[in-house]
Amino acid sequence: MAPLALALRGDPDTAVSVAVVLAAVAALLAVRSGQVDRAHSALHAVRDDLQHRVTVLQETQTRLEEAQDHDTRAAALAERTRIAREIHDGVGHLLTRLLFQVHAAQVAHRGGPELVADLKRIEQTADEALSAMRAGVHALDEKGEDLAVALNRLAAGCGINQARVDCASAVSPPAPVTRCLVAVAREALTNAARHGRAKTAWVTVADFPGFWRLTVANDGAVPAWAESPQLLRSPQPGADGLGLGTRSMADRVESLGGTLRILTRPRFTVLATIPKETT
Incomplete structure (x- = not known):
């Protein structure tokens, strides 16, 4: 402002020129300031958008990892159920057939007390084995379905x-x-x-x-x-x-x-x- 004051006392035309220059500089500064503000706003918007996208990606990754865990758990439970059924259908059938054969042998050899006693012990052993097998299969089958896994699979495919x-x-x-x-x-x-x-x-x-x-x-x-x-x-x-x-x-x-x-x-x-x- 000091040069402008001196110019006003000396030459009015110079003062006008200086005022115009200062006004132009002020306008330029205002424009630049507006551009900087808009650039900052744009940068903040980009940053917020990137943060939102990162959050969405993290949530998606978490859901995918959870889905993978559920699928792994479901596959393990399905395999356990399959094994239980195979044991029940295979070993269970064989033990049941063995018991019938022992019963038939007891009837056929009812005249031999010693042989009948031996067959009775075989029958008891086979019956215990069948009971143990059924208990094991039942335990496997009871654990064959996990509630959280089943519900998440339902939700994914509903x-x-x-x-x-x-x-x-x-x-x-x-x-x-x-x-x-x-x-x-x-x-x-x-x-x-x-x-x-x-x-x-x-x-x-x-x-x-x-x-x-x-x-x-x-x-x-x-x-x-x-x-x-x-x-x-x-x-x-x-x-x-x-x-x-x-x-x-x-x-x-x-x-x-x-x-x-x-x-x-x-x-x-x-x-x-x-x-x-x-x-």
Whole structure:
């Protein structure tokens, strides 16, 4: 400002020129400042977009790793079940045939007490072997289905874009409960995809001290029959559109002493509760 003040006292034309130059510089600086601000905004937008993409990729990688773990676990359980069935069908059949042959030999040699006694001991040994084999096969078959694995496989193939599973139970339910919960979840997800046109579903298993609870919720359309309180309290197959699938879910849960509830708010939800003392 000092040169401008001196110029104003000396030569007015020079002062005008200096003022124009300063105005041009100020305008240029303003333009540059705006460009810098826009560049910073663009950089921040790019950074935020990259962070979002990285987060999405990390979530996708996590889901893929979880799916791989579930597939590995499912393959191991399927192989265990196959071995159990082969033992049951192969060794079990042979031991059963041996018992029949021993019984036939006892009848054929009933006149020889010593031989009959030997055959009786063979029969007892074969019967113990058959019982042990059946117990082993039963134990293998009971562990042949993992609840978390089964639910995640159902969610992956149910036809709903986003089907999320939360099954963090530290103790796996008994095999009958696992089969029941998987069957209910399968029917609920199938109905949500086929009839409700759901885009998102939530499957949750909670392990309480006295009971297990399965919750299957979705954002699809609520069926007409579900709006009737009377049908929800006492569903009957075929009534006002109520299908056999819903009645089947209720029958499965009730066979284990549990209850099945259907909620329509805030979203359509199938709620299955199974007490532990009955399982």
